[in-house]
Amino acid sequence: MRVRFAPSPTGYLHIGSARTFIFNWLYARRNQGTMILRIDDTDVERNTEESLASIFDGLRWLELDWDEQYRQSERLELHRRRAEEILAKGFAYRDFTPARTAEDDSGREGGAWLFNTGMRELSRQESDRRAAAREPFVLRFRVPRQPERTISFDDGVFGPQAKSTADIEDFALLRSNGMPTYHMASCADDADMRITDIVRGQDHLTNTFKHILIFEALGVDMPRFGHLPLLIAPDGAKLSKRRHGPVVSVTTYQAAGFLPQAYVNFLCLLGWNPKDNRELMTRHELIEAFSLAGVNRSNAVVNFTEDDPIDPKALWLNAQHIYGLPIEELCRRLAPFVQAAGFAADEQKLLRVTPLIRERIRLLSDVTAVADFFFARELAPYDPAELIPQKGDAQLALRVLERARQVLAQADFTQASLEAPLRSAAAELGIKTGQMFQPIRVAVCGRKNAPPLFETLEVLGRETCLERIEQAIEKLRRE
């Protein structure tokens, strides 16, 4: 089995493209096939190097690989040769009609345009003469019309498909500048690369009839086809940069702090499922479970809003994958985000902090908001009122902190030996544990919501804790 992903480098890597790559990749890996990356860059006008770079960056980030790589622009001779071959066999003809413009197009009514009159019938001699005279022409496929014929194929996802040649126009193979069209280049390459299975977006479903015509004319083995439902926006429109902004770009999710395996997992669930209610899946599990039969036929909505570009389910999956990661690996993934935020993150410290925050972050980037007080020397300013516990006052907060200062000065600084004395201190003061712990938590973390107190104290260390409690006491006295 040989499959390919064939993006055209006209923008950054689109999440829909990434999903198409993933499905091809899963299909290949599942069946010990060969995965081919082919850059379809025949549209010189729109291709950019940045786009090419973004495709590679995106795929590298997603930790996806491939076995062979090609660039269509380096294979133009093959495409032209194959087009000539089709012309020589009589399956194509030269059309010398000047290119239509958009305005010409608007007037069309009552059925589809099929071909330009007079050109199909041009004699070979006449055609050759005008071509030799350097008159520009576009090479068109001579779609069989009399008798018309039904082209059919069995789609791996959509099932049996059929279309009459009476509904297929004489599509172009070569442009008047000699460049192959997408249809020609794609089919010539698919044939040359001996692609056995073409898995691509549903927008190509109806193009497939044209491709079958080309493959037939070329006299090559017919590949199998499988078309994927499209990814669309909540408003039903297809995802586009203009309308939907960063949600369509893979880099958005990388920057937001997604784990590649989580994002791949999310993308797989858009239009495919393993039929057994599993959702959280490893890459290996995805490969094992993948089949074209599990792919849906209706488009899938990426559920984002104007305020939040991230689909809530993607977020949940990311949190699950984060929680499932070994501490050392999570640490490694977190480090760049900690550094980018300007914290001096020494590895040992991060290794101790990570277990305390792993179920509190949904994105890797959350680490800076959740664990900042572990890394910052000085606590960000906070309202002293935060130090005051439920059903208490500043006096109580002061008593709690002064007592805590004593306890922390003496106790062994481990979670286990900190808990008992702190609890009994609460009992001695005649207050609830919550009332005891909150002022301490706010004093050392600078906020009410934080990881469990004793672990936090231990990781922070005696010196930092006492220093921060001292500062809190002064804050309260100044009030």
Add this chain to the structure above:
RNA sequence: GGCGCUAUCGUCUAAGGGUUAGGACGGAGCCCUCUCAAGGCUCAAAUACGGGUUCGAAUCCCGUUAGCGCUACCA
């Protein structure tokens, strides 16, 4: 306009003639609990519409509607 594809909770989806139409995310509530999370439990929430076929239809057929794709010398 022509041709094609699609239609189950808000979203992703399961069920492919017989189910109280299942799961997940998100939402609401409860439990757990030193806060926040995580976790557990519970609740609300769907077969687009109209006809057929059948003892029986989310499921098969036809139509309508809606959405999407193709209809370029874009891919």
